[in-house]
Amino acid sequence: xxxxxxxxxxxxxxxxxxxxxxxxxxxxxxxxxxxxxxxxxxxxxxxxxxxxxxxxxxxxxxxxxxxxxxxxxxxxxxxxxxxxxxxxxxxxxxxxxxxxxxxxxxxxxxxxxxxxxxxxxxxxxxxxxxxxxxxxxxxxxxxxxxxxxxxxxxxxxxxxxxxxxxxxx
Numbered sequence: 638x639x640x641x642x643x644x645x646x647x648x649x650x651x652x653x654x655x656x657x658x659x660x661x662x663x664x665x666x667x668x669x670x671x672x673x674x675x676x677x678x679x680x681x682x683x684x685x686x687x688x689x690x691x692x693x694x695x696x697x698x699x700x701x702x703x704x705x706x707x708x709x710x711x712x713x714x715x716x717x718x719x720x721x722x723x724x725x726x727x728x729x730x731x732x733x734x735x736x737x738x739x740x741x742x743x744x745x746x747x748x749x750x751x752x753x754x755x756x757x758x759x760x761x762x763x764x765x766x767x768x769x770x771x772x773x774x775x776x777x778x779x780x781x782x783x784x785x786x787x788x789x790x791x792x793x794x795x796x797x798x799x800x801x802x803x804x805x806x
Contacts, residue, residue, distance in 0.1 A: 638714070638779070639780065639782045640704050640707075640778075640781075641703050641704055641706075646781075646790075648704065650697055650701040650704055650779065651779055653693065653696060653697035653700060654701075654766075654769065656693040656697070657690045657693045657697055657729070660687075660689050660690030660693065661687065661690035661691075661758070661762065662759060662762070663683075664684075665683070665759050667679045667680070667682050668683040668752060668755065671683060671744075672752070677744025680739075680744050680745050680747065681744050681745050683747075684739055687732050687755075688736060691736065695729065698726070701721075701722060701725070702722065713776065714772060714777075717768055717772055717776065718772055718778065720768060721772060724761055724764060725762075725765045727758075728759075728762045731755070731758035732758045734754055735752070735754040735755045736751075738754075
């Protein structure tokens, strides 16, 4: 099932998800380093990464939702997509709450609760990331209808939303 929202010929959601996943995972790593080393530079950087990751996660979610709406009802892909999307919303909310809990703290060092929320969120992100891979790799969501090992390059300029295309079978 081809993606409805594309840029440069590729699904926008798949292009964007690397940013929140990378930023939010790196934020947890930076917090661990900052807490172990007692270095506020790392925890400050993590605080900023969480803000950027939450914003990019919300942007990626818009395009994921556009693709989700195109998945036929009653399919396994629709069910997996629902769990993937809800899980990602929960993950983004947990990171946002963690971010809010650290505001105003010197060096933005996370409180115990804020850090636990981050850890829980990154565990959820691991599961929802796997589900995203399942959607694309096994269920073919967001895969170009003409995909094959010898498919020609198909570069299109601009961003467009494709209407009503569903592959039969």
